[in-house]
Amino acid sequence: MTCLRKIGWLVLALTLFGSSVSVAQSGTTQYKCMIQMTNYMGEKAYIAVSLMDGQGAYEKTLYVLGSDKKWYKDVKAWYRALGKKTPNISAISGASVAGGDRSVIVLEIDNAKLNKDYKLRFESAVEDKEDHAKDIEIPLTTAGLSARSEGTGFIRYVRFSPN
Amino acid sequence: MTISVWRYSHLALAVSSFLLLVLASVTGIILAFEPVLQKSQPYRSDKFNELTLAQTLPVLKKNDAEISELSVDANQFVQIKGSDANGKNLTAYIDPQTGKMLGVPTPQTEFFQWVTALHRSLFLHEAGRFFIGLTAFLLLLITVSGTLLIIQRQRGVKRFFTRIVRENFAPYYHVVLGRLSLIPIFIMALSGTYLSLARFGLVATEKVSPKIDFDAIRSKPERTLADFAVFQNTRLADVQTIEFPFSEDVEDYYTLKLKDRELTVNQLTGDILSENHYPTAVLLTNLSLDLHTGRTSAIWALILAVASANILFFIYSGFAISWKRLKNRVKKNTYSADESRFIILVGSENGSTFRYAQFIHQQLLTLGEKSFLTELNKYAVFPKAEHLIALTATYGLGDAPTNATRFVDLVEKYPQPQPVRFSVLGFGSHAYPDFCKFAFEVNQLLARQSWAVPLVDIHTVNDKSPTDFGLWAEAWSQQTDLPMPVSLELLKAPTPDLETLVVTSTTKTAQPDGTFLIRLQNSHNQRVTSGDLLAIYPANDHRERLYSIGVVNNELQLSIRLHPNGLGSGFLHRQSPGETIQARIVNNDHFHFPKTAPTVVMIANGTGIAPFLGMIDRNTQKTPCHLYSGFRESVSFDLYRAFLEENRSAQQLTNLHVAYSREGEKQYVSQLIARDADFIAKVLATKGVIMICGSLSMQKDVIALLETICQTKLGKSVSFYQSHGQILMDCY
Known part of the structure; x- marks a missing residue:
């Protein structure tokens, strides 16, 4: 056991202090995330997945389901948090998702933020329906990323699995 | 209506x-x-329609990419979503046969999104x-x-x-x-x-979530994807989307959204876990x-x-x-219905007949006459009326146009207190079988009224022909002595060129009111057919006189009664052989000898025989022809006797019936018709044609008689045969 831990530390040390490329890569982990929607009626939902700090302040956008920028302002809290500094999200956006459907996305999460009082927030909005600023909030912990989390709005649940 | x-x-x-x-x-x-x-775009596989899921899914599984969803769009392009070998999000078109990536879907362009x-x-x-x-x-x-x-x-x-x-x-x-x-x-x-x-x-x-009994899920026997029965039986063409199991856990399953139902499939055994058929509403959507x-x-x-x-x-x-249609509706009248001498009634479905009515109306107003223009449905008692002109189209199956539907009832209800001279002008197209049927009905209806006096015979205008309208205007203007210079401005008919005709022979007459025949040769080889009209201008002014032409021996033969002080008849009587006159040949299609009729009955009185003489002369194919003619005395008939006898023996004329009104039995031609009523009915029933030429009063009698014959023997109105071109008239 201790032997294993030592090897682990060694590997970690090697990756951290090795070549610069591997440092950048080893800093994040990809998680497969499945979002299952409720059977609501209406247009497809736009969902923003954001990283929030312990105080509940917006830190970073991890993924956006919905590709037409015209509707981004409907995802109100997230859009407000973005402010003027709209990041280039075309690389981390995909199709919006309809009631009853599911969507599987890949989230890239900074290892340094794991188990450090950060949260993943899923905000969902549907045209001409309400906006759920905190449809789901999941603590960014190892436990949080392995359980199934129930939603409160258009999302029925979210599941993770390491990629 | x-x-x-x-x-x-x-x-x-x-x-x-x-x-x-x-x-x-x-x-x-x-x-x-x-x-x-x-x-x-080149993303559709040629084999698309043949592939089953048992062929496609194993191929995809071998790919580096991890697939979370496969979808088939309306273009039959197969798209996958998932993550690539580096774990990055991936969306791509693939070839369902080889699993090869074909390209990356481009999102709907902003332009199409906007539209x-x-x-x-x-x-x-x-x-x-x-x-x-x-x-x-x-x-x-x-x-x-x-x-x-x-x-x-x-x-x-x-x-x-x-x-x-x-x-x-x-x-x-x-x-x-x-x-x-x-x-x-x-x-x-x-x-x-x-x-x-x-x-x-x-x-x-509403969407229905699959109901899966997780307690019953088995993980044995494990099969390969290609061996799943459900995959073997499902064609890619029937698929909308396939959601792949989220993890390898046996409780995660395949969801197949097909065109008509949704299936969930155990990812290890291939068992069908649930099956939901879409409601009809979803299929209809x-x-x-x-x-x-x-x-x-x-x-x-x-x-x-x-x-x-x-x-x-x-x-x-x-x-x-x-x-x-709105523009052509009745404009406000200058004079009221109660004070007008001329009443113009219009039956029009889409307003084109109003243009002609407006023209007549304006012309009368210009002449200082009090004229009132309205729809046939606004018919009422017109206390000062002397003239009534009805212009009407026919709609549908010989029906009245919308604004004339009540006319028949109104006429029966409101007789005019004083005699009113009427004239009916029908508008229509020969392309329809019931040509001007309603106009003929209006004419019949008015003729039956005791207060109504026919002024000119009913005229019809085929396909808005200015010439047809001109024919009516000329006839009407002759009777009323009011100029109706139709053709020029509004109808844009070209001013006719007069042609020169040479008088070849004339019989002259000694009596002041006798009949004579005059023959003319037209210099051009212009086509002229018996039944056409010759328009002459005896005083070289707007006054025009029309005569029926019979083409005999390739010459134009007119039969004319000399009227004392008659403008036209006097002029023609003065002509001698060799002299020339200026005249115009008016094509009168509707009164030509029928090309295909099995039998033709010709009814004439007096000089109305003129066109029939030409038709008989030309009847070399020996169509059965029965001529009923009426004259005052046998002297009047003598002019034609030899010619007709000759044709009868040549079988160009089948039967000849003559009535004299002032000699012998003192008969009118209508009495001959009444005598042969059965024969007449048979002619009409066998698609024969009856042609009437002569005076309007004779025509009125004959039509009244034909109405009775048609009603009693054939069960139809005479207007039915008129509109089917089986009764042709040219009276004056």
Whole structure:
């Protein structure tokens, strides 16, 4: 056991202090995330997945389901948090998702933020329906990323699995 | 009348929705090209229709990429979503046979996104969607009312696609294109309406989550994907999407969303865990989307584009028709109905007859006459009326036009207190079987009224022919001595060129009111047929006199009664052989010898025999011809006796019946007809033709008699045979 831990530390040390490329890569982990929607009626939902700090302040956008920028302002809290500094999200956006459907996305999460009082927030909005600023909030912990989390709005649940 | 209800609703619907319809059509045309452009991309596998899931899924599994979802779009392009070998999000088109990546789907361009949003919701969200949905519904109603109008116009569902007579640009193409694009527009409107209803939740399209008994899930026996029975039996072509199991846990499963149902499949054993058939509403929504967007077929998309373009044309042509109809409605009269000497009554379905009525009306007003113009339905007692002119079209199956439907009742109800001279002018087209039928009915009806005095014989105008209208105007103007210079300005008929004719022979007459024959040779080889008219201008002014022509021995033969102080007859009587006169030959199609009739009955009195002489002379194919003629004395008949006897022996004339009104039995020609009533009925029943030429009073008697014969022996009105060209008249 201790032997294993030592090897682990060694590997970690090697990756951290090795070549610069591997440092950048080893800093994040990809998680497969499945979002299952409720059977609501209406247009497809736009969902923003954001990283929030312990105080509940917006830190970073991890993924956006919905590709037409015209509707981004409907995802109100997230859009407000973005402010003027709209990041280039075309690389981390995909199709919006309809009631009853599911969507599987890949989230890239900074290892340094794991188990450090950060949260993943899923905000969902549907045209001409309400906006759920905190449809789901999941603590960014190892436990949080392995359980199934129930939603409160258009999302029925979210599941993770390491990629 | 029902026709008006449909026409008004057709118009009212169009007026209330045309702005949005224009918008929806224009955006619709643009959007139709989206599927066409998409389909031009090279992402469709040739083998697509043959592949099953048992062939495709194992191939995909071997890929580096981890797939979370496979979808087949309307273009039959297969798309996968998942993560690539580096764990990055991935969306790509693949070849379902080899699993090879073909390309990356490009999101809908901003332009099409913008147009789609405008087409669906006018950028107004729910309110916009509602108005667009309402517009689709109105379009549906417009299509239905339009269909009923076409059925009415074509006189029956079975005749829906029979030929339409081209009158004017807008109405003609409105109907022709309407028939052609009726079905696509109907489908477009219906599917659009349905999609709106579905969008607003008015048809139940609720989603049902699969119900899976997780306790019963087995993990044995494990099979390979290719061995799953359900995959072997499912063609890729039936798939909408396949959701792959989220993890390798046995409780995660495949979800197959097919075209008609949703299946969940155990990822290890291939067992079917649940099966939900979509409700009909969902299937209809998909069908509506296919039909409304043309997303499954480029050809259908193009048809939709053309149909949308047609809607724009219908809006233009429909308003053009309505505008013309409104413009031609009765303008305010200068004089009241009670003070006018001339009453002009009009029966018109789409207003074109009003143009002619207006012309007569204006002409009379210019002459200082008090004239009143109104619709046939506004018929009443006209205390100062001396002249009544009825101009009417015929609608549908020989029916009255909308604004003349009550005329028959009104005439029976309101007799005029003083004698009124009337003239009926029918408008129509020979392309329809019931040519001017209603006009003939009006004429018959008026002739039966004791107060009504016929002024000129009923005239008909075929296809708005200025010449036909001119014929009536000339006849009317002759009787009233009021100039009616029709042709020149309004009707734009070219001024006729007069031609020179040489007098070849004349019989002269010694009596002051005797009859004489004059023969003329036309210098040009202009075509002239017996029954045509010769117009002469004895005083070289607007006064024109018309005579019936009989072509005998290739010469124009006129039969003329010399009137004391007669302008035309005196002029012609003064001519000697070798002299020339200036005249004009007026083509009088409706009174030519029928080309195909099995039997022809000719009825004439006095000089009305003239055209028949020519017809008999030309009857070399020996069509059975029966001539009934009336004269005052046998002397008047002597002029023709030798000629007719000669033709009878040559079998160009079958039978000759002569009545003398002042000699012997003192008979009128109508009495001969009454005697041979059975024969006359047989002629009409066997599609024979009766031709009448002579005085109007004789015509009135004969028509009254024929009416009785037709009613009693054939069970039809004489106007039926008149409108079918079996009774031809040329009286004066």
